[in-house]
Amino acid sequence: MSHLIPLGDTGWSVWRDVVLRSAGFPAAGLDRFAAPGVAAAADAVLAGEGSTDLFGKALGVAFLESSVVAGEIAADPLLREAVTWQNPDMLVALDGLLRTDPAVRNVRRRKRESSLLRYWQRYCGKAETIGFFGPVCWGVFDPAHPGVQFRPGAGLVARRQVVFEAWALIEYADRLADDLAVRRWWAPMRQPHLTVEERRLRWPLHPPIELTATEARLLAACDGRTPAVELARRLHAEGLVHRADDGYLLLDRWVDRGQLSWGANLPISPDAERVLAERIAAIGDDTVRAGATAGFDRLRAARDTVAAAAGDPDRLVTALAGLSAEFTAVTGRPATRHRGQMYAGRTVCYEDSARDLEFRLGATVLDALAAPLAVVLQAARWLTAEIGAGVTTLLSELHDELAVDGPVRLADIWSLAQGTLVAPHGPIATAAADLTERWARLFGLRDLPAGCVELRLSAADLAGQVHAVFPADRPGWPSARLHNPDVQIAAASPEALDRGEFLLVLGELHPAAIAFDSAVLSMFHPDPATLRADLDTDLGPARLRVLWPESFPRRTTRTTYGLTGPTDRELGIDTARGADVDRLVAATAVTVGYDGDELVAVLPDGVRWPLVEVFAQLLGALLLDAFKLLDPAPHTPRITIDRLVVARRTWRTTVGACGLAGHPDESTRYLAVRRWRAADDLPERVFVKVGTEVKPCYVDLTGPLYAQSLCAMVDAAARTGPDVPLVVTELLPAPADAWVPDAAGRGHVSELRLQITDPATYRGVDPASHRGADPTTVRGAK
Secondary structure (H helix, E strand, C coil): CCCEEECCCCCCEEECEEEEEECCCCHHHHHHHCCHHHHHHHHHHHCCCCCHHHHHHHHHHHHHHHHHHHHHHHCCHHHHHHHHHHCCCHHHHHHHHHHCCCCCCCHHHHHHHHHHHHHHHHHHHCCCCCEEEEEEEEEEECCCCCCEEEEEEEEEEEEEEEEECHHHHHHHHHHHHCCHHHHCCCCEEECCCCEEECCEEECCCCCCEECCHHHHHHHHHCECCCCHHHHHHHHHHCCCCCCHHHHHHHHHHHHHCCCEEECCCCCCCCCHHHHHHHHHHCCCCHHHHHHHHHHHHHHHHHHHHHHHCCCCHHHHHHHHHHHHHHHHHHHCCCCCECCCCCCCCECCEEEEEEEEEEEEECHHHHHHHHHHHHHHHHHHHHHHHHHHHHHHHHHHHHHHHHHCCCCEEHHHHHHHHHHHHCCCCCHHHHHHHHHHHHHHHHHCHHHCCCCCCEEEECHHHHHHHHHHHCCCCCCCCHHHHEEEEEEEEECCCHHHHHCCCCEEEEEEEECCCCCCCCHHHHCCCCCHHHHHHHHHHHHCCCCEEEECCCCCCCCCCCCCCCCCCCCCEEEECCCCCCCCCCCEEEHHHCEEEEECCEEEEECCCCCEEEHHHHCHHHHHHHHCCCCCCCCCCCEECEEEECCEEEECCEEEEECCCCCCCCCCCHHHHHHHHHHHHHHHCCCCEEEEEECCCCCCEEEECCCHHHHHHHHHHHHHHHCCCCCCEEEEEECCCCHHHECEECCCCCEECEEEECCEECCCCCCCCCCCECCCCCCECCCCCC
16 A cells, blocks of 8 residues: 555645644633633723723632633643643742632742743643653544544543654763773764864865874774774774873874764754663773663663652652652762753653544545645745755755855855855745745735635635746755645534534644654654655655764654664764764765766765755755745735635734833733724634744633733833734634544644655655766866
């Protein structure tokens, strides 16, 4: 059976496998802090028709009711467990809410309520993949059946996995490596982008470093396989150092210079635990190995205690505290990073989970999705083609400039290209700006009447126009065949979905992305090997994996590669941890030249890759936020193609212009929010993204606590400056249309993450090929 299902007669295909991401708490929880009655009273006051006394009394009652609800939520064991995983310090605030009188809303209680609200809106309103409160669920598309087959299990999650954060194990390994008695058994390694050629060390954008015979011998042997004790023995046996210990001193010198790493070399991935176990087992001294094992066993035992505490927030608090204490005891270092931050918190371990749910989506959804999504996918193809052409031009210019001085190394081109790729007038920004302008032309946005709320379009009418507006017949690089749209379904229940009573909503589309190739998703697939086989069918049997430096923002233990295959290679482009020495290719060892008219990267074994494909993973990361349909206008309407909403209704302003900053008390803040809502004709339930915040927050504009939280965010942003952007987006789907039920029948916010395959393939050199003559340094050279 093919892994691809045709999207109607569009030519595009969707993978049979599909991921359902969902919130861990019911969507109805979003309404627990709503207060439509006080909103009506405030609106009457603002219209000059209501009593300020009645409004004041209604607001006081609403605050009291909200404060009582906050206490109830603070006592919820599931909420406490979720918060414990993310930020155990928040438990102090929750306990404070339980100890104090809801009627006495002093400054401290108000801050605690606001903090609780920030977590609550996330747990109820966002389909994120994190812990048991954002479980993963794999299902399938099944066009042989018209409707949906849906079987929720008895619990929320069917499987939990507690994994060490790689940074924590790296800290422990580094602590072990402080002792030469341990470190000498581990293999030193050149930084992954460096190569030794005879008596020269090559590094990017600089002349080679001249080496002595001893240095050259040593650095060439630092391959990440040979332990230091063996390297030192060889140097001594060959007469290159007076004593074996001098070999260690020489290694330390090159480590200090940043050219070598000498430690456990753990990957930033869930495999870090396995690799560390192997490194410890390789210690050849029984006593030293026993000491390293003892500390590692303490960490593992404490982690297992955390895993066993699942479902019991009090036990979990104790277990996590125990793990933190053990971590500090064996490393001497703090057990947290980015302490207290909602989205950036990193403790010693994390939990991911699989939802207790089986589902199959049938032809009804696929048929409704096919034609309108194909319109968007044509634009995605065009975007990759434009960016591919622009990047190719940039790389050709850099290559030809470098070629004047001799053979061109990939490391030099990679380093020089970075700044231009992300520049405001670089190929990505230029193509993205052109994309929104072309969408405006396709949709006729410039001709819409003022105040247009929704633009309804027909996929049949757009089908011919979209190819003229976005003319591209192939993707811009080989792996740009794959795209990842996130699609939400607005339906009251699975039964309503079966009846065809639904609306589709496009959340985001990630062009040239392979979302399924992710550790956090692939670990819960029933057969990850089939996912990799399907990927090979679409893109070929080999992938070129970039080994990202630790500073790369999208590289984490959870989001690293999840579908690595036996023929994949790993490209070292900078200083980094965790190189797989059996797959590694240093960028300084890769040459770049022309194969006909196309630039290719040639690996030391002669395998060729289109140069633009070498940059594919970087381009995919930069494109995550580049696919924008609409200009940042003050107001843009909802845009619907057939039954697919491709753009939600959106408002844009600044913290200085919105009128929400600088209000002295809760009453004036609430009135300011109601005034702003009326002036901009906002819905009552929205998502708000303040420019100083990491992600948007759900806000019910009737709710007094929501209003206070919103004004507090605006006040904080205003301290940065009045021009900080504030973007408001309509809530769609609404909580009543959260169609994914739990065992109790309560709907949960969800989205489908799809993988789409372009029927067209890249026109150029095949990835991982050996064909063609030796590439030339300059176009046309012999």
